[in-house]
Amino acid sequence: MATAAKAGMTVGGGHKPFARCRAAIEPIRLVLMTVPLTDMTDADLLRAYADGTMAAAEELAQRLLPGALAQATRMLADRAAAEDVAQDAMMRLWRQAPAWREGEAQVSTWLYRVVSNLCIDFIRKRKRNVPLDAVADPPDPGESAADQMQTNARMTALSEALGQLPERQAQAVALRHLEGLSNPEIAEIMDISVRSVESLTARGKRALAAVLAGRKAELGYDDA
Template sequence: MTLSAPPYDRDTAAGRREQSAGFDPDGALLLAYAQGDMTAARLLTDRLAPRALAQAARMLADRSEAEDVTQEALLRLWRVAPDWRQGEARVTTWLYRVVANLATDRLRRRRGNLALDQVAEPPDPAPSAAARMQTEARMAALAAALAQLPARQAQAVALRHLEGLGNPEIAAIMEIGVEAVESLTARGKRALAAILAGRKAELGYDDD
């Protein structure tokens, strides 16, 4: 895995303007695609696939599964395109929701039988094999712990702490109130800490 800039950054001034403005460029591209414009589909893929893949990969710690989730989420986007209503919801909000649901479905399925050594190879070589394996082990332990949480808690924790989203945005994604987000996030994080306590050695935190 490598570090790279997302297609557009919510932390930049331009990103904030884009977020705060009523106009959703992804929605406009989606409507163009619905009319048969494949260039719009290409642009949407460039903008949305990296963030969907990153979200799924952080939750699942499995490259192959994350790719499947990304493809499935985008397939649902292509199918919903003709019925998309510009101005009702942002495409990114919709996509966060779909990826979160698909990822927690997979976490629920793997619950209890996740082998910590079954982690997909990252595409890029890490500085050292040992460091890479340690990172993979930590990410796999985190995914296994998320799998133990109730789905809504796992989604709230992942959106808050893995995607770095604010509570109002998470509330829109999960279609609940901000207070419910705060409650889910707090309970989820406490539960995560309790589950991971038994895995301090895997996390590399045992020698402190």
């Protein structure tokens, strides 16, 4: 896939009256003005994919899918559910491609928002239905069994606690402290002011502390 993704191609676009002219010179342009996919912006790749270039979709998936999966895994503490969320988010991106407008938003920003919303929806439904303890994560070969259990316990506790917060607080805390985004970035993703982000993250952290106050020892954060 990497080889195909690095294959050269160009991006289309232009005015209708010149469409026939462009079509005539397109083969020359493709030969003379090839741009490696790896040098293209996410938005250019999305437009190229919308024009039918599957290699552009592969390059986009290589860039964006790991981040989407990581974001969902940290929020959900459930690998299978996180994969479903990441796939769903990417599917929405593919559907959005033909209507993607120049300068509307960064693709990565848009994806953060979609994954975050999908995770919040999932956590809310899970709170009503399946307890998180019933979900098993695949073992990480890099960790011992004890460390893996500790990691799973912490991730599960945090995910459950996020589920008890107001949605906007949970989103802001996750984007700030799990994804490491800046307050202006979060403000753009959540479509709110920077001051609101600061307020949401502060209140969210206090709420988390209250929810998890009695679980220090269980999670390995006690003073013993």
